[in-house]
Amino acid sequence: MTTLAEQFGAIDIYLFDQLLRGRIKPGMRVLDAGCGAGRNLVHLLREGYQVFGADCDPRAIAEARRLAPQLPAENFRVEDVESMSFPDGFADVVLSSAVLHFARDDDRFRAMLRGSWRVLKSGGLFFCRLASDIGMEGRFQPIAGRRYRLLDGSERYLVSEAMLMRWTAELGGQLLDPLKTTVVQDQRSMTTWVVRKSELRV
Numbered sequence: 001m002t003t004l005a006e007q008f009g010a011i012d013i014y015l016f017d018q019l020l021r022g023r024i025k026p027g028m029r030v031l032d033a034g035c036g037a038g039r040n041l042v043h044l045l046r047e048g049y050q051v052f053g054a055d056c057d058p059r060a061i062a063e064a065r066r067l068a069p070q071l072p073a074e075n076f077r078v079e080d081v082e083s084m085s086f087p088d089g090f091a092d093v094v095l096s097s098a099v100l101h102f103a104r105d106d107d108r109f110r111a112m113l114r115g116s117w118r119v120l121k122s123g124g125l126f127f128c129r130l131a132s133d134i135g136m137e138g139r140f141q142p143i144a145g146r147r148y149r150l151l152d153g154s155e156r157y158l159v160s161e162a163m164l165m166r167w168t169a170e171l172g173g174q175l176l177d178p179l180k181t182t183v184v185q186d187q188r189s190m191t192t193w194v195v196r197k198s199e200l201r202v
Contacts, residue, residue: 009042031091034099037063082115101131
């Protein structure tokens with residue numbers, strides 16, 4: 001009997017929500033931008049999705065490839081998300097789970113976000129989880145720009161609600177869900193940002 005852990009791995013619960021709602025379906029091409037060792041890919045691999053990933057850590061990519069020995073090694077690439085070699089409009093779904101908040105400054109955040117968005121096809125779904133100040137405004141120690149020291153001692157680049165709404169418009173996206181933020185008591189806030197890339201008009 002397959003256990004839930006074997007079936008789903010350590011999948012982000014909010015990504016699981018998108019699966020339950022039918023927004024990410026078998027047969028879709030899913031690119032995990034900043035995939036790490038592939039914790040969000042276990043179920044997708046089991047169910048026959050077309051899975052791809054990129055991460056700057058060679059050890060993480062080696063682990064992700066071990067999860068998917070049936071796939072070509074080039075499906076998982078050692079690359080920064082801002083300069084992935086996948087072509088424009090490559091994926092039906094782009095995942096960015098706990099990645100963008102490692103940006104060191106505004107320029108790097110912009111590059112990481114635009115690099116992830118570039119590989120998403122028109123009409124595709126962008127699923128992003130990242131640290132924010134939503135619900136905990138004013139409780140973090142500023143370091144520089146939008147980088148803060150959180151109450152749990154970690155350092156993150158934090159977005160705000162206004163910033164995410166501005167980026168949604170600037171990218172030409174459509175917010176599929178209201179922003180959903182989990183406030184972890186006396187530690188941090190994590191926001192889920194789900195956006196549809198606007199269809200091209202001809």
